Amino acid sequence: xxxxxxxxxxxxxxxxxxxxxxxxxxxxxxxxxxxxxxxxxxxxxxxxxxxxxxxxxxxxxxxxxxxxxxxxxxxxxxxxxxxxxxxxxxxxxxxxxxxxxxxxxxxxxxxxxxxxxxxxxxxxxxxxxxxxxxxxxxxxxxxxxxxxxxxxxxxxxxxxxxxxxxxxxxxxxxxxxxxxxxxxxxxxxxxxxxxxxxxxxxxxxxxxxxxxxxxxxxxxxxxxxxxxxxxxxxxxxxxxxxxxxxxxxxxxxxxxxxxxxxxxxxxxxxxxxxxxxxxxxxxxxxxxxxxxxxxx
Amino acid sequence: xxxxxxxxxxxxxxxxxxxxxxxxxxxxxxxxxxxxxxxxxxxxxxxxxxxxxxxxxxxxxxxxxxxxxxxxxxxxxxxxxxxxxxxxxxxxxxxxxxxxxxxxxxxxxxxxxxxxxxxxxxxxxxxxxxxxxxxxxxxxxxxxxxxxxxxxxxxxxxxxxxxxxxxxxxxxxxxxxxxxxxxxxxxxxxxxxxxxxxxxxxxxxxxxxxxxxxxxxxxxxxxxxxxxxxxxxxxxxxxxxxxxxxxxxxxxxxxxxxxxxxxxxxxxxxxxxxxxxxxxxxxxxxxxxxxxxxxx
Numbered sequence: 001x002x003x004x005x006x007x008x009x010x011x012x013x014x015x016x017x018x019x020x021x022x023x024x025x026x027x028x029x030x031x032x033x034x035x036x037x038x039x040x041x042x043x044x045x046x047x048x049x050x051x052x053x054x055x056x057x058x059x060x061x062x063x064x065x066x067x068x069x070x071x072x073x074x075x076x077x078x079x080x081x082x083x084x085x086x087x088x089x090x091x092x093x094x095x096x097x098x099x100x101x102x103x104x105x106x107x108x109x110x111x112x113x114x115x116x117x118x119x120x121x122x123x124x125x126x127x128x129x130x131x132x133x134x135x136x137x138x139x140x141x142x143x144x145x146x147x148x149x150x151x152x153x154x155x156x157x158x159x160x161x162x163x164x165x166x167x168x169x170x171x172x173x174x175x176x177x178x179x180x181x182x183x184x185x186x187x188x189x190x191x192x193x194x195x196x197x198x199x200x201x202x203x204x205x206x207x208x209x210x211x212x213x214x215x216x217x218x219x220x221x222x223x224x225x226x227x228x229x230x231x232x233x234x235x236x237x238x239x240x241x242x243x244x245x246x247x248x249x250x251x252x253x254x255x256x257x258x259x260x261x262x263x264x265x266x267x268x269x270x271x272x273x274x275x276x277x278x279x280x281x282x283x284x285x286x287x288x289x290x291x292x293x294x295x296x
Numbered sequence: 297x298x299x300x301x302x303x304x305x306x307x308x309x310x311x312x313x314x315x316x317x318x319x320x321x322x323x324x325x326x327x328x329x330x331x332x333x334x335x336x337x338x339x340x341x342x343x344x345x346x347x348x349x350x351x352x353x354x355x356x357x358x359x360x361x362x363x364x365x366x367x368x369x370x371x372x373x374x375x376x377x378x379x380x381x382x383x384x385x386x387x388x389x390x391x392x393x394x395x396x397x398x399x400x401x402x403x404x405x406x407x408x409x410x411x412x413x414x415x416x417x418x419x420x421x422x423x424x425x426x427x428x429x430x431x432x433x434x435x436x437x438x439x440x441x442x443x444x445x446x447x448x449x450x451x452x453x454x455x456x457x458x459x460x461x462x463x464x465x466x467x468x469x470x471x472x473x474x475x476x477x478x479x480x481x482x483x484x485x486x487x488x489x490x491x492x493x494x495x496x497x498x499x500x501x502x503x504x505x506x507x508x509x510x511x512x513x514x515x516x517x518x519x520x521x522x523x524x525x526x527x528x529x530x531x532x533x534x535x536x537x538x539x540x541x542x543x544x545x546x547x548x549x550x551x552x553x554x555x556x557x558x559x560x561x562x563x564x565x566x567x568x569x570x571x572x573x574x575x576x577x578x579x580x581x582x583x584x585x586x587x588x589x590x591x592x
Contacts, residue, residue, distance in 0.1 A: 069560065085558070133525075145526065147443050154427035154527030155569075156560035163524035164517065164554070180556045185524075200528045221460065225521040228459035228481075229429075230441065231450030258460070260476045264365065264379070264452035271443035273451075 003060040006292040007049045007103065010284035011066040011111060013087055013097060013139070018045055019285045020052045020059075025123065025292055027285070028056060036205065038093040046102050053103065062099045063108040063283055063292025066091075068142070070095075072110050072157055082108050083156075086179065108288075108295030112136075114151045115287025116279075117144035120236050122280035122290050129234035133226055134277070135160055136239035145230065146265075152233025161186030165221035168214045171197075189218040191241050203244040215241070216250035223255040223274060224253040227263040238277030247274050299356040302588040303345045303399065305407060306580035307331075307362040307391060309383055309435070314341055315354075315581045316348045317590055321419065324352060334389040342398050349399065358395045359404040359588030361411025361580055364438070366391075368406050368453055373556065376405050379452075404584075404591030408432075409454075410447045410584025412575075413440035416532050417585050420574035425530035429522055430573070431456055432535035433515065437482040441526065457482030462515035464510045467493075481551070485514040487537050499540040511537070512546030519551040519570060525560040534573030544572050 010017040013035060020029040020287040031048045035041055051132030053059060057278035071078040073282055080096025096107045110118075117126060126132035126146065135143040141161030152158065162184045177196050187193055191199075194202050198211050205211050219237070226232055226252065237248060252270040259265065265273055301324075306313040309331060316325040325348045329340050349355060365381065367374040376392025392403045406414075413422060413430035422428035422442065431439040437457030441448040448454065458480045472483030473492050483489055490498050494507050501507050519531055533544060546564040555561065561569055576584055 131448060143525070148446065148447055150444065152427060152443055152526060155523075155525050155564065157527040158527050159524050161524070161560060162555075162558050163521040166460045166462055180558050181554075215551040222525075225459040227451075228455050228457070228526055229439070229518075229522055229525050230448060231452050231454050258477075259458075262458055262476050263455060268451065 003058050005056055005059050007052070007059045007062040007099070007241075008060065008285050008288035008292060009045060009064045012112065012284070013067045016045060017047050017285050018157075020049070020056065021287070021289045025286065027288065028052075028115050030285075037089050042095070042098050046098060049099075049103065052205070059103050059105050059260060060225060060287060061106045061108060061292040061296040062103060062288065063115070063295060064095055064099070065110060065112040065287045065289040065291060066095055068111045069156060069159070070109070070111055070155055072114070072284050076194055080107070106295040108291030110151065110291055111144065112284055112287065113142040113160075114144040114153075115291050116238065116277075116283040117146045117236070117287075118151055118290040119283050119286040120277060121146045121149065123286060125236045125275045125281070129232070131230055131232045132234040132236065133160075133230070133232050134236045134238065135219070136238065137189065137241040138191050138239035141190050143222075145232075150197070160222060161190065163222065163225060165218045168217045170210055171214045184223055185218060189215050189241075194241065198279050202241055202247070203207055207246065212244070212246065212250055213254075216247060216254045219251045220254035220258050223251065224258045227259065227265075231263065231269065233273070236277050237274065237276045238280065238283055240275060250276065299354050301352055301355050302585055303348070303355045303358040303395070304581050304584035304588060305341060305358065305360045305395075306411070306584050307360055308408065308580070309363045312337055312341060313345050313581050315584070316345070316352065317585045321582065324348075326515065326581075333385050338391070338394050342394060345395075345399065355399050355401050357402045357404060357588040358399060359411070359584035359586065359591065360395070361393055361406060361408040361583045361587060362391055363406045365452060365455075366405070366407055366450055368410070372552040397500050399576040402591040404587030404589075406447065406587055407438070407440065408455050408583065409438040409456075409582055410440040410449075411587050412534065412573075413442045413532070413574055413583075414447055414590070415579050415582040415587040416573060417442045417445065417486050419582060420528050420579070421532045421571045425528070427526055427528045427534065428457075428530040429526070429528050430532045430534065430579075431515070431518060433485065433533065433537040434535035437486050439518075441528075454574065456518060459521060461485075461514045461517065464513045466506055467510045468567070481518055483516060485511050485537075490537065498537055498543070503542065508540070508546055509540065509550075512543060512550045515547045516550035519523065519547065520554045523555065523561075529564065529569070531570045532573050534576065534579055538572060542566065544570065
């Protein structure tokens with residue numbers, strides 16, 4: 001009998017989430033570990049999956065949704081590796097090969113956000129959309145694009161947080177926290193950028209605090225540029241900052257204002273265009289499952 | 297014998313370019329007419345193609361690359377029509393049906409810029425690129441995206457000119473000429489925006505004039521957001537403003553500066569990422585040919 005068992009890895013900068021799942025999304029095992037040195041982290045993950053394999057049987061495939069930048073080009077000799085990252089010790093780490101070697105099965109490898117849009121398209125908030133994007137706002141800002149069921153890679157992969165938004169009139173001075181670009185979107189609207197300006201997560205600031213409008217304004221700029229460049233019919237927002245009550249509604253209002261009736265959203269409406277993640281905290285691990293299923 | 301003859305229409309806001317071509321790109325007939333009232337313009341085009349048909353034989357298909365906004369969704373009842381346009385008399389005009397009815401053959405219908413990226417991908421500067429964009433800068437600013445050989449439509453179609461760039465430090469005041477958004481990219485960097493600021497086309501301003509740097513800065517913002525959202529491996533620039541000597545080089549330099557080493561362009565280089573249109577003034581009509589060939 002063909003195996004319907006998948007090893008799923010959500011490789012994050014601070015933690016790895018591991019899961020063993022069936023193709024029907026049932027998670028049979030789950031484990032969380034801190035991201036330490038690459039060798040140690042990978043060895044712990046392999047040990048977890050080896051135990052699961054002994055109990056449940058062989059894996060059909062492994063899926064890895066990883067923090068980036070990563071080499072996700074299957075034709076590249078560097079495929080499966082983390083590319084230059086500020087994270088100490090991880091630049092050049094081959095994430096895919098150790099799992100392929102140990103479990104002798106195909107490995108699906110992509111960015112965490114590409115994995116998330118794949119899962120949201122398969123099982124969640126992007127279902128049925130021909131052109132959809134996923135944006136996560138947390139420690140960083142990232143995103144993925146799906147077109148006709150296929151995730152876009154291009155030259156490397158999207159890096160949604162690193163375009164430069166127009167400044168909010170009440171936020172003209174803050175230099176931004178991105179080490180590369182200062183006041184790019186991630187530099188202005190990520191969790192650390194919010195913390196740096198207001199000393200608190202967005203969700204802890206009172207409803208009337210101007211931070212809510214300012215952050216929604218910046219995230220709406222990304223929606224605006226996505227509309228200009230891609231014309232998506234669905235934009236899915238996830239990540240820790242999006243847990244802030246009312247933020248999705250504020251992004252909708254700000255995007256609607258910025259578009260000024262352009263882009264043909266009238267029939268659809270901004271409530272249908274911009275939606276919260278349906279998979280929430282599961283998007284990462286389910287994304288890894290979708291990658292594994294596609295790699296089988 | 298199957299016909300290898302195609303009727304090609306580049307429908308512009310000020311002129312229609314008509315062509316009759318073989319699949320090998322040979323243009324056998326060509327005609328240019330001013331865009332007047334819809335009925336008159338369409339009747340003149342039909343008369344031209346009817347004469348060509350009498351002399352050369354039946355068409356395999358008609359291709360129409362049009363100014364927008366247009367309904368390019370084949371599943372929509374409004375497919376083939378111009379959508380609300382400021383151009384008097386043209387809102388709601390059905391461009392595709394009269395040609396389908398008269399020449400009894402399939403009609404390919406898309407925006408002029410989607411047609412252009414298709415042609416540049418098939419025969420020009422975007423050849424071989426998995427994710428490529430085309431940007432035209434002239435009376436307006438528009439663009440198209442091709443992924444894996446397929447043009448992206450999404451909710452409607454991209455409108456590349458209508459995102460908002462960060463202001464150039466030496467251009468803080470100009471309100472912009474876009475009737476919808478004021479200082480969007482089109483409002484700041486299109487031909488009319490250049491004319492409004494400096495009283496002259498960009499190509500007539502001396503090499504040291506700050507307009508060159510300012511316009512390159514704005515167009516580089518579009519490249520930056522395309523990199524953030526799509527990670528293209530080729531960005532093709534065309535249109536009247538791009539005839540300005542040195543502008544492509546300035547856009548490359550400004551995009552490189554704005555990216556600050558991000559986006560993984562290092563291997564490729566900005567000279568290979570950002571390129572001028574290879575088809576130039578032919579991109580529109582060849583785009584219509586590509587649409588016709590795809591519709592056959």
